[in-house]
Amino acid sequence: MAVDRIFKRKIYDRMIKWKAESNGNTALLIKGARRVGKSTIAEEFARKEYESYILIDFSIADKSVKELFNQLSDLNFFFLRLQSLFNTSLHQRKSVIIFDEVQLYPPARQAIKHLVKDHRYDYIETGSLLSIKKNVKGILIPSEETRISMYPMDYEEFLWAVNKAPTFELIQYSFNNLKSMGDAVNRELMKDFRLYMLIGGMPQAVNEYLNSNDFSTVDAIKRNILELYMDDFRKIDPTGKASRLFLSIPSELSRNTMRYKIGSIIENATASRLGELLMDMADSMTVNFAYHANDPSVGLPLHADYDCFKMFLNDTGLFVTLAFMDKDYTDNDIYRKLLSDKLSTDLGYVYE
DSSP: OOOOOOOOOTHHHHHHHHHHHHTTSSEEEEEOOTTSSHHHHHHHHHHHHSSEEEEEETTTOOHHHHHGGGOTTOHHHHHHHHHHHHTOOOOTTTEEEEEETGGGOHHHHHHHHHHHHHOSSEEEEEEOHHHHHHTOTTSOOOSOEEEEEOOSOOHHHHHHHTTOHHHHHHHHHHHHTTOOOOHHHHHHHHHHHHHHHHHOSOHHHHHHHHHHOOHHHHHHHHHHHHHHHHHHHHHHOTTSHHHHHHHTHHHHHHTTOSSOOGGGTSTTOOTTTTHHHHHHHHHTTSEEEEEEESOTTSOHHHHEEEEEEEEEESOHHHHHHHTTTTSOGGGOHHHHHHHTTOOOGGGGGGTO
């Protein structure tokens, strides 16, 4: 039977810290790419750390909910109607209201300033940074926000998810104390690491692996996520340039060149000419940029060459799937070679 798991995430501790230090003086904005688990962690936090909570999902919120934000002059009436609509009682300083996918309804984000000042309840917002930036025209951006970024599971979180927490503790101890683990143990640990590279850290993909132990169904989940990303890129860039740059990440890395050559993907294009588009891609948090620096011994931003970079996906599992998006899962050479520990040198960019 399929199970929808809630995984342990490191961001939870940062949320605890925000709750204690903010004491209701700021809202918490969790930003990140789609499907990294923002909504899940927000609701899990609300369930465990508060007496009650209301979750407003602006991707499905109806007109009656949205209209509430046009009547903020009387907050007593606002909260009474909100509790009635969601059939939930709120308790002063003991309840939280979640604005999920807040970028889809900018007036709600603008309301944060007044709601935080009222200080009755806590507020958590979730959303994509790119969509948030694109949907702020005509609204007052609240300064009363504590913003934190959420990413796919890192390797330690992945090991927690697959019930192998001691594995990371062993690696950490061996590294800190310069202890050799021996060939047999090292082979076992590398097998776990290769598994993480194939599955990645997207919660849906990890959950599907634990449910089915079937790479084909895991790959299908990752393909769906990549399609969502592509749809988002088409919305912000109807010319298709962002989509082409995104799809070309595996091929550019496989060239083994010093940098991403934009001109080889889009004729006559350069990093400086596409600066705003590249910034939007970075803000989407679906990709990571590594910039060339002439003097890395000092602060990198002081010497970074923003026209010379490599671009990577935000998740290893998504990268493995993207590399073979035009083929069926069974044709994905990387799965077979990684699982058998026979990744050839021409596929070294996977480790990169």
